[in-house]
Amino acid sequence: MIIYSVTINIDESVHDKWLEWMKDTHIPEVMGTGKFINAKIAKVLVEEEMGGITYSIQYTAENKEILDKYYAEDSERMREEVTKNFGNKFVAFRTELAVVKEFNDNRLNATEYLFTYGTLQQEDIQLTVFSRTLSGFNDVLLGYKLSDEKVVGVYPVMHRSEEPADFVNGRVYMCSNKEILEADKYEGPAYKRIKVVLNSGKTAWAYISSTQQPN
Template sequence: MLIYNVTINVEDSVHLQWLEWMKSTHIPEVLATGKFIEATMTRVLVDEEMGGITYSVQYKVSDRKTLDAYYREDAERLRKKTVQRFGNALVAFRTELQVITIEKGPIKSATTHLFAYGTLQDPEVQKMVFSRGLKGEEDYLKSHSISAKRVGGLYPTIQKSADQNERVNGFVYIISQEELQLVDAYEGEAYQRKEVTLASGIRAWVYTEKTY
């Protein structure tokens, strides 16, 4: 995972106008390219010798190929819009950061069980969705099987089985309600969330194709 960081120093005379434009127009347009997972905007708490106010916008991107596609297909067009609107009233420089590890303390509100049998078992996907890795326990869902049909031709889903010996193996994780909303967004419109009882007796949420 990479972070595309843009640091901007903006003159006091256009600061409030620029800030509103960034939040309402520019950042949404960057995210609308479909290249980035999320954007975080922060103010740099330092008195600049050059004057003005400095901000940092960090765009999270899954890989180098996607970031290069942004440079090739979108960056120049969006930069021109900024220059046309604010001219020399701001100075920006850009850096690329590689995410090495993300560690978080225990989440006290993490009381929701999630059963993952597909991509959410991947540590890199977990970091992309939750900004942290998850620690889970092996478990399985009885009387179910992995469907031969793939959602969007790529992603797995499960189906009920008349054979009680069939099962879907996976991991059960404990997450917060807020994180469950992140999974909803990650799975998208093609999946639905259902509550099931795992072999361990744990009640957990699982995502299946909407026709399931």
């Protein structure tokens, strides 16, 4: 991914008109070229010694070849439009940024606790299922125990126990609703997701054998 970043300092005398034009006309026209995946405009939160108000507009292109195509086919026309509308009331400079790696934090959307006791604790599995690694904490589920038999001889499975003192040690993660559904796909038909109350008092989702009824 390539970010085409345009930093503009706009004179306060035309700021409101410029901002409206950028949001309603110019940026949609740039996006209309079909060269960019997305765009965002952000106000720079500093007081400029030179005066004016500074904004950063960032357009994301899939690769450098597409950005070069924008330069060849569209950029001169787009710059002329800005100059025609706002003359010498702005100063702009442009930067190309190559995206090295993206990090997405899903914590704001993570509203569900998930109690795990098997492979979902492994980072490589988390990356496969959730496209991220999870941060969690240890907890205990009372009244359950692990089966002596594993699914396809590999994966542990939990059953409700008739002995209240039985327990399963596990790890709890915060997940989004979408991630819980992805976990359902990973666990498959051998498991059933139910709500449980952990030793900490937190209510969480957990996977038990699909052949057993929940409490």
